[in-house]
Amino acid sequence: MATPNPDRRSERARHAILEAALELCQEHTYGGLTMEGIAKRAGVGKQTIYRWWPSKAAILLEALQGRSSNTLNFPDTGDLRADLRSQMTQVVAAFTDPMFAAYSKGLIAAAQSDPDIANAVVTSIIKPRVDLCIDRLTSAQKDGDIRDDVDLPAMVELLYAPLYYRLLLHTRPVSEDQVDTILDLTIAGCGA
Amino acid sequence: MATPNPDRRSERARHAILEAALELCQEHTYGGLTMEGIAKRAGVGKQTIYRWWPSKAAILLEALQGRSSNTLNFPDTGDLRADLRSQMTQVVAAFTDPMFAAYSKGLIAAAQSDPDIANAVVTSIIKPRVDLCIDRLTSAQKDGDIRDDVDLPAMVELLYAPLYYRLLLHTRPVSEDQVDTILDLTIAGCGA
Amino acid sequence: MATPNPDRRSERARHAILEAALELCQEHTYGGLTMEGIAKRAGVGKQTIYRWWPSKAAILLEALQGRSSNTLNFPDTGDLRADLRSQMTQVVAAFTDPMFAAYSKGLIAAAQSDPDIANAVVTSIIKPRVDLCIDRLTSAQKDGDIRDDVDLPAMVELLYAPLYYRLLLHTRPVSEDQVDTILDLTIAGCGA
Amino acid sequence: MATPNPDRRSERARHAILEAALELCQEHTYGGLTMEGIAKRAGVGKQTIYRWWPSKAAILLEALQGRSSNTLNFPDTGDLRADLRSQMTQVVAAFTDPMFAAYSKGLIAAAQSDPDIANAVVTSIIKPRVDLCIDRLTSAQKDGDIRDDVDLPAMVELLYAPLYYRLLLHTRPVSEDQVDTILDLTIAGCGA
């Protein structure tokens, strides 16, 4: 994400900037996030920010990755439904946390008008998690828990898209109940 | 959406503003849309815009409704899958049209930091279409094409959410193929 | 000062406008005087103002004339110095009254960038008073109280200009003492 | 006159702003002078103006001081009347120059509704010149050219006020003849 070059970079400034961005995003919502505000809060010159990040969304992205790297794993207990439920519930928890929800919504909103952000979001956040899920589904398919003709990437979308749908469209709040309903319908199907 | 009051309102100005907003949104993307730009293009004072709309998103919303009110119907040929496919394909067409996609993404992005917009999007765009879909599904459920215990609103989400997911997350392009996959998985289920 | 024509004019509106102008000039200083403000305070449409007056200064001018028409007289007791003192003291009183001072300063300020106002101020306020003074001085000259070679219009300026000087330049407050000093110096001269 | 602080200030911008203000004041009269216009002409952001000056009058004031600092001297040839005439003629020349007259009138007009401007005008323009004149008159009084009981500050007003009177009231044009008349009347007095 950096352009100039060296490792002469001040770790102190980097940390202060990421922290300031997270704090201000909570206080003012993503839309009220300002380069100038971050610089002031972090006690940093604006130039220092522009030197290392191309946009405020990029800062937030990096800040978020630092926070949530731990979530990167997918349980495999042998019970597919339980494993999916466990993982999806973690996502619900994140989307339900006001702070995390604000970051996520802000970042996805920014992605709509900045292809770089869009790309970064997919690559560094979505893709790794989707891949883990596909791995689990592949193993389930081998075990015969999923029909052979099921398109697994599409199935991942079917499972997670409704969570994003509620997060972004604000039709109804994301909730844990939703997870069970999604699992029921997706596994058993709706047809008679 | 209006605050001051009467019907002394100039239809000429209203039209010019909505048209200008649509045009500029195509040319500059939603992020580059400007109250000042709209005013200049429409040949209108800025105050006239602020008098009737609280935000640029509100303008776009009204402009969009004028354009797409025709889409409000849901076929019922007796063939559930065909009907769903037909309707979902229309959504894919809209999301695939660069202009319409730009409006939609911009509006949803704006909704992330403005509850009024969020509410207006749901009420005036999402809800009416979802309701029509639920009607169709209800009738299908009566006909025995859908299991009785299926939560229909959740099923609507299952069908449409993946389209929004790809539109907003930019993982893969929305496509007509997707519709068939969604229908397959949703109707038959993924379980063995 | 009126342009359209008839005497169909509403006396009620005329009065309300003049009163509103005077009131607002006191409250907000001349610079803060607004056509829109006058209209609202007077309970009058803006058009009604523009129909009868070309500028806010014109309104104020008319309002002032209605207030101070009484002052138009110049005493002639035979005692020149006493008569001048009496008249000049009246001017000091006016310039000392905060309300009247505000009007006067505002009007003269407006005259600096509007020749119509400048002309109206001279014609309807300054000139009549200067003429009366010249009359008194002429009679004094005949009586031998003023040297024959004295340019009377210039003498009027010598007497009154210092009052305007302090009013407009804000070097020192206008005061009654000033009158005596002016009279002393003007009548006796400063030379040894 | 400046608020933010340092000497990090751009001399280039300062100069461009002062020049632009003078130019525009000539072209559009003081009333048509605009912060936005100055910024555009000077090729400068508006903020840069607001950072260093509180009002357009303040800009003009500074611009004028840069231009006329040379006039600050008072001749002393021993001939009081000649010295006064020489100095007053310089003022007449300034008031007769359309550009300078425009600045002066605009500034004094602005002073009527802005105490800061009023104060700055007195302090930085009027006062220094009055003081020089008083010095000359004091020396004349010692020489016996002026009576001992004459109030010198009042005499200064008597000499100069008529020039300002004509400048601001627009009764008659300021002229060199006026200087002689003023000197005659002021030195010899008007009384018989």
Add this chain to the structure above:
DNA sequence: GAGTAATCGAGACGGTACGTCCCGTCTTGTT
């Protein structure tokens, strides 16, 4: 006494300028 025309109140309209907030770049020491 009914018809008609102009004035009235109200306030929307196309505009211009306001003074503020940020943007992203640039400049000036400091570490």
Add this chain to the structure above:
DNA sequence: AACAAGACGGGACGTACCGTCTCGATTACTC
């Protein structure tokens, strides 16, 4: 050479008034 600080040119913000322009709803003169 990266840093904190912040001035710079610029663009958009949302507001306040400008002077013009409809709108009905009173008037008050004409027929």
